[in-house]
Amino acid sequence: MPAARESLLDAAGRALAHRPWSTVRMVDVAAAAGVSRQTLYNEFGSKDGLARALMRREADGYLAGVERALTGHADPRDRLAATAEWTATAARGNALVRAMLTGSWTERLPEPARPGVPSTSTVPAQRRADGPLPAPGDFLRMVRDRAVAVLAAPGTPTSDTAKLAFACELALRLGLSCVAAPAGDGGTAALVHHALHRDFEG
Template sequence: MMPAARESLLDAAYTALRRRPWSAVRMVDVAASAGVSRQTLYNEFGSKEGLARALVRREADGYLTGVERALAGTGDPRERLAATAEWTTTAARENALVRALLTGCWSERLPAPGLSAVRSSAAVPGQRRADGALPSPADLVALVRDRAVAALAAPGTPRTDLADLARCGELVARLALSCVSAPPAEGGVADLVRAALSRRPPP
């Protein structure tokens, strides 16, 4: 199957999930919405569980792509970290799967694939990756931290400054997660990040 057709099936599954609980989403309806046969859908994902894992994997990847985009933006490191925190809270607010991945709280409306890898016999490379281990909230914090270091550290940065930057990246990720669970009453997560980093600016 062409990658575009796989994406169309994942788009159809995501749209269906926005309208009804995952338990009520039918494979035949997802296939029809994407304009392919049900057999094609099963050939690509193997099962409804396989489709769920692929959908969750795609949303996790999309979130991390947004993190990289925020870190690559203009401005000093503090502003780029603030943008990363804003993206985290926005993505969690707008995408229930991203929110579940970040918090570990899966509502009954959502698929709840296990985070550990499952045995895969998929012939499709994308599905074999989806059948691998899915990121936990702690994994995502570490991924955001590591991306912050990679994006913000200048060549030749001393090891002590790299460690300090990693701590700042983790602080920002954890501040953002706290605002996902308990939104601030005033201002936004970017203000919290700026305030926290004003005492400890990134190297």
């Protein structure tokens, strides 16, 4: 029931934007999505299952935005600047994305899954979205490695690939720094362009 699932996740996301997760009620999420509470439980198994699925969807949405940023420009610096800008914008605009990228989980948010705690739900695993989310460092490495894969030309020497990986990581860390302290004139993209002006010369 893909349509119902997406409607439930949308409703859960809207509820979380307005109040702490601990006060969000399953019956209210179901009503907001226009489905029965039983449908909600059939899809996610529990409130924890709903939370994990919502986190996974937000993580996937962030990574899809990274992919768009990396492929939306010709110049490598523009690609990295767009990725850093997207990282800052996504994290500022979405509390779950911000928590996933920075590790700063607040009491308003659902608790992330802890490693080594198996679920006892009978709902299929792919629908429960079981398992812990990647840690902030894992997210950074995933995006850095994807950026390197997009930007590195075939046959690039190892030393040049390492330099490129450093530049990609620097751009991402600049993006994350702008979540806490927004960039001034020119925004995050200008910071990245300035920081990387030597890395892509020639």
